[in-house]
Amino acid sequence: MTLTIESIRRYPVKSMGGEALERVPITSRGLEGDRGWAVVDADGKFASGKNSTRMRRYDAVFDFTARTGSDGEVLVAPHADASAERAAGDPALNATLSDAFGTAVSLEQESYVTLPGNFFDEGAISLVGTATLEWAERELGATTAARRLRANLVVSTSEPFEEETWLGRRVRIGEVEVVVEKPIPRCRMVDLAQDGVAEPAKFLKGLAATREMRLAMYCRPKLLGSIRVGDRVEVR
Template structure:
């Protein structure tokens, strides 16, 4: 028997990795994830992608979180938005000036994935409310955690309920509902408290997560079957 775990309250995609995202009412999902999510990234001359951290694939580029991006109905080229939310005419030139780097450009994903880990992330309101209680002096918003899905859970749902879903599959309630296979949670870093548009520097957020839940928060998923996700859909475990 299916177990309803919540209702999709908000959907987010991030057309340019590490920039602010766009809210959607509905989105197609395929094996790669939400259509257009992290499809583009800021790439440097060494082939590394702009991020909040340094790894073999990623290069820390402070300032990206102050920018936004959107696709609308197009996947061929995103709009890059300045800190006031205005589209910029020449994304590459703007990025070089904004980041103070001459070797960067906007690039579409090729053979190397732009995802840090798995393609879909989900955060519950139960866990987000726990963060608010645990860091009462911080401005807490789901944008700090960059989920694709914010799931409204029933009253009384405990925080970190996402952990209970590892290894299970959920389906959206619409007729063409996508299926998601929950795998594990994300390991968080200081970027959860990094300043971005409308959100000041709040390091206490990361400290709370580190102390209470070993730096982990949300649930990451693979796509079990392509389909549609829409605001207002219920998600049910099968």
Template structure:
């Protein structure tokens, strides 16, 4: 198994950036979901309504990229504005049709669930085969790490495993429950409700896995991934006196 692709999303719920490498620390992917758009009630802008999130249309018409110390938001008209610019809140509010502000993460995490999100290429292929008329694209699922699996595992098979990628170690904790976000229109991808229905039917609504960081490091596209167990890792650490 190896890393096929890497993605980072500097601003929660906006389009992200494809990367050749990612730094991983105790929080997760460095710079991932570091900023979020917040409405007047203090809820995070998203494609869904929950206790923490509020649905804001057109978030996926905006892209966040990192070109310096702080991310830049790219607007549909071609403008690019730093998230720390004085007029960023006004520009975002105009674009999204409601008062919003963009803020850096503080005490409350911007993650939906867990620090690192992974997908397997074999699951993407299986979903595409079940929906030949749909465009199954990794962008729909907003994962950080796409793993190329030649053994045709399912991501659910990895739960409880420890992935070693160079010096980095990730513990796969649980499966990713999907919502309507995977059906959303973005860039060249059309709104497609069949995708969530197929995930519910063939994957019991779960598609991908979450992980927490056991050891920080840097990971890169093309890097080999070793799969082990948490029990084996504990035994190895005890033997080494760690």
């Protein structure tokens, strides 16, 4: 079976809903513009679905979606009201977010945050196979699994977990090359209504029982360029 890129998805703001793309440049950091912004509170922690040394749980973040305008500007709106879309940097957007979060927050670029690291959890690019998604929907009832996993790249595959066999290997995608680094540990976020998925699920319990709460793979960019939907995927 010839492997190809089935879909590309980018998340301009960490934990918010994202955008489908036909093409995206790959930089040393990952997908250009992916998680370049985050909602940051008064303590400098950024909004996520969990607590950690860098993140703070704010489920209100899942009520918003973000996209990139034609001029590269990041635009944010509540899922329930696209007409309320505002640009990153607009004080009115920070006021809307603060009201929704119940505390003072602001939308900030990664370069302005003082905590170490970046807005990624553990890896730059997430990748999952279509056969794995079909397994998750069939065996665990995880509808819209790709959205719940927040996968950047979906690759056509013939066997569930095929992408796990690529661990440590180089994968050529069109003009880009990535190294497959590790499985992705999952948390409560996969069960939440998010990224256009209206209903919560019980996905995590099934992953804990069958997959040690791991699904999909993190990849690191090695050879830069652009990835397009339909690009051939070659495992080396």
